[in-house]
Amino acid sequence: MTCSLTRRNALVLGAAAMFAKPALAAAKRPVIVELFTSQGCSSCPPADAYFKALKDQPDVLALSYHVDYWDYLGWRDTLGSPECSQRQYDYAKSRGDRNVYTPQTIINGGKHFVGSQRASVSGGIDAAGSEDAAGWVDMEMTHNKTDVSIIIPAGKPTREATLWLMAFAPFVSTEIKKGENAGRTIDYYNVVRKMVPAGMWHGEAAKIVLPKGSVVPESCKGWVALLQEGNVGRVIGAATGGTRPNA
Numbered sequence: 001m002t003c004s005l006t007r008r009n010a011l012v013l014g015a016a017a018m019f020a021k022p023a024l025a026a027a028k029r030p031v032i033v034e035l036f037t038s039q040g041c042s043s044c045p046p047a048d049a050y051f052k053a054l055k056d057q058p059d060v061l062a063l064s065y066h067v068d069y070w071d072y073l074g075w076r077d078t079l080g081s082p083e084c085s086q087r088q089y090d091y092a093k094s095r096g097d098r099n100v101y102t103p104q105t106i107i108n109g110g111k112h113f114v115g116s117q118r119a120s121v122s123g124g125i126d127a128a129g130s131e132d133a134a135g136w137v138d139m140e141m142t143h144n145k146t147d148v149s150i151i152i153p154a155g156k157p158t159r160e161a162t163l164w165l166m167a168f169a170p171f172v173s174t175e176i177k178k179g180e181n182a183g184r185t186i187d188y189y190n191v192v193r194k195m196v197p198a199g200m201w202h203g204e205a206a207k208i209v210l211p212k213g214s215v216v217p218e219s220c221k222g223w224v225a226l227l228q229e230g231n232v233g234r235v236i237g238a239a240t241g242g243t244r245p246n247a
Contacts, residue, residue, distance in 0.1 A: 029136045030061040031128045032226065032235045035115050036088045036104045037188075039077040040070035042180035047103030047115030048188060054121070055189050059129060061238055061245050063166055063224060065192050067102060075179025079172060079191055087195065090232045109228050109235040137237030141225055148212050148241060150198070150225045154205040161201045161227050161236060165210060167194040167220035170243050190245050193220050201227060216242070 035051050037044045048064075055062035067088060068080035091106055092098045103115030108128045113120045135158070140151045150163065172188045196215045199208050216223055222245060227237030 029133055030059055030238060031125050032108050032238060033060050033062040033121075033125065034106045034109075035062070035064040036067055036084070036102055036106070037064055037115065038067050038070045038080060038102050039174060039176050039181060039186065040073045040075045040179045041102045043116065044103045045181065045184065045186055047105070048186055050116060050118055050121070052187070052189050054125075056246055057125075058246060060125060061224065061240065063168060063190050063192050063245065064188060066188075070102065070179075073179050075176055075182070078174055079188065079193075083195060084192065087232060094230060094233050109226075109233055135236055137227055139225060139227060139237045139239040141239035141241045143212060143241050146212055148210045148215060148223065150208045150210075150239060152201055152206045152208070152227065152237070155203050157201065157203050157229070157236065159229050159233075161229050162197055162231055163199045163201055163208060164226045164228065164232075165196045165198045165215055165223060166192045166226065167196075167216045167223045168192045168245070169219050170221055170245075170247065190222075193217050198225070222247075 033054055035047060037048055051062065051064055054060055065084035065087060066077050066079035066081065067085040068077055068082055069085050071077055071080065088100055088104065092100045099112060105113045105115040105121050107124045111124055113124050115121065137152060137155050142149045148165065169191045170189065172191050173185060174188065175185045176182060194215065194217055198210055199206065222243035223241050224245060225239045226235055228235050
């Protein structure tokens with residue numbers, strides 16, 4: 001999951017006449033649900049099972065990330081990566097609470113919940129879905145055989161934002177042979193296998209063109225663009241390509 005692109009070198013500013021539509025003040029936007037999980041965590045399978053139901057909701061855009069900090073318990077997570085762990089740490093730093101655990105669900109880049117506590121997560125999704133959509137950026141994404149293109153309209157962000165591209169495998173089934181979940185076969189959904197910081201956004205109309213071969217591994221059939229305040233803060237825009245996350 002190494003990132004070969006810098007945050008700035010993939011950003012191509014488009015002419016204002018081409019991308020002049022403003023960010024929509026009341027656009028319908030999905031609720032972004034991110035689950036941080038691990039094959040080596042005995043508390044995670046209930047959250048992984050619940051995640052399947054969450055990702056099937058039409059108003060939810062759900063992604064899962066496998067951390068690697070439990071690998072020392074006897075099983076090296078076959079989907080884990082330090083980049084996923086770092087994203088979770090960065091969220092904790094952004095919130096200022098330094099709460100990092102598994103299973104952890106983060107909604108809209110803000111509040112976090114124990115991923116297996118269905119009532120709490122469901123309540124968080126309902127609350128996020130009823131929030132005012134002012135400030136949401138109505139991005140678009142297209143792709144062809146060679147490129148993935150993301151169009152960001154002009155807007156007035158409250159702070160600098162980072163554009164992330166997440167490539168995900170829709171389904172992975174894993175037989176776990178050691179560690180706390182030894183002997184279990186667990187199904188995982190919308191597993192992020194590569195994340196790329198694709199550009200910084202300050203409110204200008206922009207078009208970002210990324211080489212598909214560099215940002216979308218062959219195992220990934222779908223990808224999601226997330227626009228987040230700061231580095232990994234509140235999600236203010238999203239777009240999908242390839243296989244939809246709730247397919």
